[in-house]
Amino acid sequence: MRRLNVVVVVILLVIAVLCGVLQLSNARTFQVFGDIVARVDTDRAVVALTFDDGPTDNHTKPVLEILKSHDVKATFFLTGRETSRNPTGAKAIAEAGHEIGNHSWSHNRMIFVSPTTVREEIESTDAAIRNTGYRGALYFRPPYGKKLFSLPWYLAQHDRTTIMWDVEPEADAVAAADPKAMAEYVLDNASNGSIIIMHVMYDSREISRQALPSIIQGLRARGFEFVSVSELLALQHR
Numbered sequence: 625m626r627r628l629n630v631v632v633v634v635i636l637l638v639i640a641v642l643c644g645v646l647q648l649s650n651a652r653t654f655q656v657f658g659d660i661v662a663r664v665d666t667d668r669a670v671v672a673l674t675f676d677d678g679p680t681d682n683h684t685k686p687v688l689e690i691l692k693s694h695d696v697k698a699t700f701f702l703t704g705r706e707t708s709r710n711p712t713g714a715k716a717i718a719e720a721g722h723e724i725g726n727h728s729w730s731h732n733r734m735i736f737v738s739p740t741t742v743r744e745e746i747e748s749t750d751a752a753i754r755n756t757g758y759r760g761a762l763y764f765r766p767p768y769g770k771k772l773f774s775l776p777w778y779l780a781q782h783d784r785t786t787i788m789w790d791v792e793p794e795a796d797a798v799a800a801a802d803p804k805a806m807a808e809y810v811l812d813n814a815s816n817g818s819i820i821i822m823h824v825m826y827d828s829r830e831i832s833r834q835a836l837p838s839i840i841q842g843l844r845a846r847g848f849e850f851v852s853v854s855e856l857l858a859l860q861h862r
């Protein structure tokens with residue numbers, strides 16, 4: 625009986641630790657090492673529009689046209705693999721003057737990975753992004769927002785901030801189903817210093833692309849200005 629109790633306690637402890645690790649890996653505002661930002665505390669009505677994944681040659685151009693027609697600068701978190709496979713799209717983003725961030729090479733979950741894997745994922749992607757001619761800041765956003773120990777350690781050692789988000793319209797089932805609902809979700813949830821995450825690079829993301837003009841117009845109508853992640857971070861301590 626006593627042995628059974630010990631086994632039960634051990635199992636419960638293991639479950640508790642696993643739940644803690646899972647929660648830690650998904651946390652938007654905390655990581656074990658280095659800086660992590662999900663939203664910047666500022667009095668100014670500014671937001672950063674961020675797009676994850678890609679580039680794809682198919683969908684980059686239409687997205688860039690929407691941004692250009694509204695005179696908006698955004699931040700694109702690109703994967704190294706897609707950047708090297710779709711150089712036209714990648715170069716177009718750089719040439720249009722948007723900020724580019726590193727979103728890993730392979731887009732694998734970067735938890736329980738070795739320091740060597742982390743370094744290779746990040747540095748090969750940096751090189752692919754620099755190949756486009758881009759010379760600006762290179763912040764990092766973890767694939768699936770997941771990080772645990774080795775990734776934050778590398779980023780902290782290299783003085784690079786982890787960029788998360790506080791507004792994620794595609795994660796809301798109602799907002800994700802319809803462009804109008806998606807725009808309304810962003811308008812309801814964005815505040816000063818918000819980082820909005822969207823995915824616009826794949827065929828499956830038509831609703832997000834359709835929502836983009838209304839999101840931009842709606843936020844502008846409420847007085848928001850669009851800034852890059854760098855510009856947003858610069859406001860943090862003012």
Ligand SMILES: [Zn+2]
Pocket residue numbers: 676677727731767768
């Ligand atoms: Zn991603």
